[in-house]
Amino acid sequence: METHISIRNLNAHYQDQQALKNISLDIPKNQITVIIGPSGCGKTTLLKSMNRFLDLVSGTQISGDVLIDDESIYAPSVDVTEVRKKVGLLLQRPFPLPMSIYDNVAYGLRIHSMHTRGHSLDTAVQHYLEMAGLWDEVKDRLHAPAARLSVGQQQRLCLARGLAVEPEILLGDEPTSALDPLSALNIEKRLMALKEQYTIVLVTHILRQAKRLADYAVFMYLGEMVEHGPAQQVLENPQQERTRAYLEGEF
Amino acid sequence: MTNKLLLMPRASRPREVQFPSRRIIDRAGGHAFMMTTAFPLLIVILMIVALLVRTRPILESKPIGDLLLGQTWHPLRGEFGFYPFIIGTLWITLAAMLLAVPPCLLSAVFLAEYARPVIGAIMKPLLDLLAGIPSVVYGVWGLVAIVPWVQTIAAPASQQWLDFLPFFAVNNTTGYSILAGAIVLAVMVAPVIISVTYEVMQAVPDGLRESSLAVGATRWQTIKHVVVPKAAPGILIGIVLGFSRAFGETMAVLMVVGNVPRVPSSIFDPAYPLTALIANNYGEMLSIPLYDSALMGAALVLLMVVLIFNLASALLLQHILRRSQT
Amino acid sequence: MKRRFSRRYLEEKFFQALMGLSLLLVTGSLAGILLTVVIKGAPALTLDMITKTPQGGYYLGKEGGILNAIVGSLYLAGGGTILALIVSIPTVLGLNVYARGTRWADLVRLSLDLMWGTPSIVYGAFGFTLMLALGLKASLLAGIIVLGLLELPIMARAVDELIRMIPEELEESSFALGANRFETALFVILRQILPGLATAILLAFGRGIGDAASVLFTAGYTDRIPDSLMAPAASLPLAVFFQLNTPFPEVQQRAYAAALILTVIVLLTSLGSRWLAGRLGRYTIR
Numbered sequence: 001m002e003t004h005i006s007i008r009n010l011n012a013h014y015q016d017q018q019a020l021k022n023i024s025l026d027i028p029k030n031q032i033t034v035i036i037g038p039s040g041c042g043k044t045t046l047l048k049s050m051n052r053f054l055d056l057v058s059g060t061q062i063s064g065d066v067l068i069d070d071e072s073i074y075a076p077s078v079d080v081t082e083v084r085k086k087v088g089l090l091l092q093r094p095f096p097l098p099m100s101i102y103d104n105v106a107y108g109l110r111i112h113s114m115h116t117r118g119h120s121l122d123t124a125v126q127h128y129l130e131m132a133g134l135w136d137e138v139k140d141r142l143h144a145p146a147a148r149l150s151v152g153q154q155q156r157l158c159l160a161r162g163l164a165v166e167p168e169i170l171l172g173d174e175p176t177s178a179l180d181p182l183s184a185l186n187i188e189k190r191l192m193a194l195k196e197q198y199t200i201v202l203v204t205h206i207l208r209q210a211k212r213l214a215d216y217a218v219f220m221y222l223g224e225m226v227e228h229g230p231a232q233q234v235l236e237n238p239q240q241e242r243t244r245a246y247l248e249g250e251f
Numbered sequence: 252m253t254n255k256l257l258l259m260p261r262a263s264r265p266r267e268v269q270f271p272s273r274r275i276i277d278r279a280g281g282h283a284f285m286m287t288t289a290f291p292l293l294i295v296i297l298m299i300v301a302l303l304v305r306t307r308p309i310l311e312s313k314p315i316g317d318l319l320l321g322q323t324w325h326p327l328r329g330e331f332g333f334y335p336f337i338i339g340t341l342w343i344t345l346a347a348m349l350l351a352v353p354p355c356l357l358s359a360v361f362l363a364e365y366a367r368p369v370i371g372a373i374m375k376p377l378l379d380l381l382a383g384i385p386s387v388v389y390g391v392w393g394l395v396a397i398v399p400w401v402q403t404i405a406a407p408a409s410q411q412w413l414d415f416l417p418f419f420a421v422n423n424t425t426g427y428s429i430l431a432g433a434i435v436l437a438v439m440v441a442p443v444i445i446s447v448t449y450e451v452m453q454a455v456p457d458g459l460r461e462s463s464l465a466v467g468a469t470r471w472q473t474i475k476h477v478v479v480p481k482a483a484p485g486i487l488i489g490i491v492l493g494f495s496r497a498f499g500e501t502m503a504v505l506m507v508v509g510n511v512p513r514v515p516s517s518i519f520d521p522a523y524p525l526t527a528l529i530a531n532n533y534g535e536m537l538s539i540p541l542y543d544s545a546l547m548g549a550a551l552v553l554l555m556v557v558l559i560f561n562l563a564s565a566l567l568l569q570h571i572l573r574r575s576q577t
Numbered sequence: 578m579k580r581r582f583s584r585r586y587l588e589e590k591f592f593q594a595l596m597g598l599s600l601l602l603v604t605g606s607l608a609g610i611l612l613t614v615v616i617k618g619a620p621a622l623t624l625d626m627i628t629k630t631p632q633g634g635y636y637l638g639k640e641g642g643i644l645n646a647i648v649g650s651l652y653l654a655g656g657g658t659i660l661a662l663i664v665s666i667p668t669v670l671g672l673n674v675y676a677r678g679t680r681w682a683d684l685v686r687l688s689l690d691l692m693w694g695t696p697s698i699v700y701g702a703f704g705f706t707l708m709l710a711l712g713l714k715a716s717l718l719a720g721i722i723v724l725g726l727l728e729l730p731i732m733a734r735a736v737d738e739l740i741r742m743i744p745e746e747l748e749e750s751s752f753a754l755g756a757n758r759f760e761t762a763l764f765v766i767l768r769q770i771l772p773g774l775a776t777a778i779l780l781a782f783g784r785g786i787g788d789a790a791s792v793l794f795t796a797g798y799t800d801r802i803p804d805s806l807m808a809p810a811a812s813l814p815l816a817v818f819f820q821l822n823t824p825f826p827e828v829q830q831r832a833y834a835a836a837l838i839l840t841v842i843v844l845l846t847s848l849g850s851r852w853l854a855g856r857l858g859r860y861t862i863r
């Protein structure tokens with residue numbers, strides 16, 4: 001198993017409170033890693049440490065390190081925008097940018113001037129919309145405002161927008177929690193298909209979803225990482241008492 | 252537990268005592284409220300009618316084209332050309348907005364997007380406080396600080412470096428100039444524009460920013476492509492509010508623009524806006540024939556511009572909203 | 578992932594610098610105004626200025642103060658605020674309770690916007706024509722009426738915003754208790770907006786007391802403290818303006834002092850409204 005993201009002794013403080021306590025974790029390449037744990041245990045914080053989104057919250061302090069392909073993303077010489085290009089993020093609820101469907105997908109390509117390097121913008125947009133499973137539904141109205149799509153479609157659009165900048169890693173913070181069951185399944189299907197090419201890290205509250213998707217699982221509790229390992233083991237046969245209690249619904 | 256009220260005879264239960272007047276009060280109150288809502292509309296109509304009536308004598312004795320495009324203002328000889336005043340108002344207002352809008356928008360962006368939240372939370376009430384400072388005070392500042400600055404620093408500098416530009420020629424300025432008026436107005440409308448813009452940018456959901464940052468956009472790219480387009484209708488409102496205030500300002504401008512009824516050709520020339528024309532001559536207007544009618548005509552012109560400008564910006568706003576919402 | 582000096586990186590830095598400069602420029606200018614008024618006004622500010630009316634030869638630099646203008650301004654703005662309040666509260670309640678969502682409401686709001694944008698000198702001119710038509714002279718009453726008109730849209734719009742921010746459930750729960758629209762408007766909505774209303778009132782008062790162009794025609798100017806509604810009344814903005822226009826440096830000094838007094842009154846009003854809003858805000862449902 002090849003490690004893609006390596007988290008080393010990571011501590012994160014918000015103004016007055018420690019959200020992550022000395023976390024060390026290796027996330028395997030081209031697999032789906034699922035992070036579970038009760039509300040407020042630091043799942044989102046952990047996820048945001050991997051694309052430097054914690055920088056956006058004023059008053060956070062971070063110690064320790066996160067390495068992607070053995071390169072620290074917190075080193076002073078690193079460009080955060082390059083980190084975020086390499087690490088895509090799917091938010092809890094879709095936020096289509098205030099522009100057309102087409103421009104949403106093309107946004108990142110334009111931002112990074114990627115379309116000038118021999119890509120045709122049109123083919124790229126089509127390609128990523130197809131990857132996100134949205135092409136057939138929108139191909140006739142590419143220039144309609146993205147806000148007109150249904151919420152489920154919007155989330156797939158956000159997926160396409162993230163994929164378009166050619167990341168290697170996809171983070172998802174409960175990406176299906178705002179969706180109806182069918183749309184959620186649709187996203188799950190996409191993620192399953194994408195893990196061939198991407199390393200995927202997902203936060204979810206839905207245990208069955210975790211079991212359906214996870215290759216690797218992490219259980220967190222009150223800012224600590226309690227247990228991690230192959231999904232089979234963590235979700236079916238946990239070693240730690242607290243994990244067992246959570247899986248049996250005691251929290 | 253039994254409810255004591257329910258055991259009482261029906262007629263004596265307090266809740267059941269129906270004031271027959273309750274419904275009447277509701278109806279009457281409704282009528283009274285609705286009648287007062289007509290008041291603002293009536294005032295607007297009354298203002299237009301009253302000013303029209305007072306302007307009629309001069310409209311009857313002179314063709315409207317001569318009034319609006321006439322270049323000479325000589326009440327004693329019966330010459331009332333509004334053109335220099337209209338142009339003066341336009342110059343000053345436009346120059347003020349050109350000076351005010353870019354730095355105000357940038358300041359608001361800084362406060363909303365870059366500064367720590369505490370700083371925004373301190374600046375916002377401070378700006379609202381400054382927005383309430385009376386215009387004479389801005390005028391005093393203009394007189395004490397800006398007019399001399401224009402005369403001794405800005406004008407010589409412009410003469411040396413910018414003289415070749417069309418609107419920057421300097422011929423013997425006293426400092427009382429369009430530039431001085433525009434600076435005073437720009438600073439006066441700044442708190443309004445910044446405060447409104449800051450507020451609407453704050454209302455843009457963080458998820459939108461995060462969505463843009465997540466694909467690797469820089470902060471400025473996020474602002475340019477996502478935050479500003481999303482906040483555009485609100486920013487437009489802020490600019491319109493600022494424009495209205497600058498356009499209608501009397502005292503602060505009157506104190507620093509020189510009040511010379513000539514068509515200006517440079518920002519270092521003095522000018523004479525319509526508002527100042529009315530304010531400066533109210534005393535003698537009843538002693539010269541048609542003079543009062545002409546000044547009321549000036550007020551009418553101002554009111555008409557406000558009317559058209561408001562309607563136009565309301566339509567523009569609707570257009571933008573329709574395009575961005577759906 | 579190394580940082581490269583790409584175009585967008587430079588663009589980011591460039592605009593950050595520009596923003597910093599802009600903020601500095603704007604805040605510097607605003608601070609400059611306050612400083613100017615204080616530096617120029619403080620030396621001439623004596624107890625006489627705020628306790629005496631102009632005595633003989635005042636405008637040549639002799640004895641006296643501007644109590645006439647201070648009191649006149651308070652009367653004018655106070656009266657105008659009361660007038661504006663009397664009209665704007667029922668108007669806005671009518672718009673939001675009885676005429677909610679109708680085209681009539683849109684039309685009235687548009688009229689309020691027009692009034693808001695109307696230059697104060699136009700109110701002055703309009704007030705002047707009214708005075709001529711009614712045979713009135715420049716007086717406290719005329720000034721109050723014109724300031725009332727000027728303040729009406731300011732107050733009405735502020736209150737309108739407040740009412741729109743009330744959660745719909747609050748009104749619905751009042752209706753659910755069997756209250757009719759009138760009772761809801763008076764006892765629920767008005768109670769809910771009370772803190773904001775205090776701010777709106779003081780905001781309008783501040784704008785009224787600072788306005789010169791509208792009272793120039795209508796209130797006149799006098800060295801006496803007005804003793805009836807029909808007497809002319811002096812005002813602070815005009816005191817600043819007239820004294821600045823005299824050729825005597827001593828009198829001009831007093832203009833600066835008057836500007837300082839006016840600024841202090843307006844800032845105190847504004848601060849007071851914040852304090853009051855905080856005090857009254859305790860029972861507001863958020």
Ligand SMILES: Nc1ncnc2c1ncn2[C@@H]1O[C@H](COP(=O)(O)OP(=O)(O)OP(=O)(O)O)[C@@H](O)[C@H]1O
Pocket residue numbers: 014015017018019037038039040041042043044045046057
């Ligand atoms: N911006 C913030 N400022 C201060 N504290 C925060 C902030 N964001 C999160 N926290 C705190 O940090 C802890 C971890 O939060 P985090 O959002 O990572 O939890 P989570 O596991 O994602 O919870 P959930 O399942 O509810 O999304 C919580 O106790 C939370 O209160």
Ligand SMILES: [Mg+2]
Pocket residue numbers: 043044045173
């Ligand atoms: Mg979370």
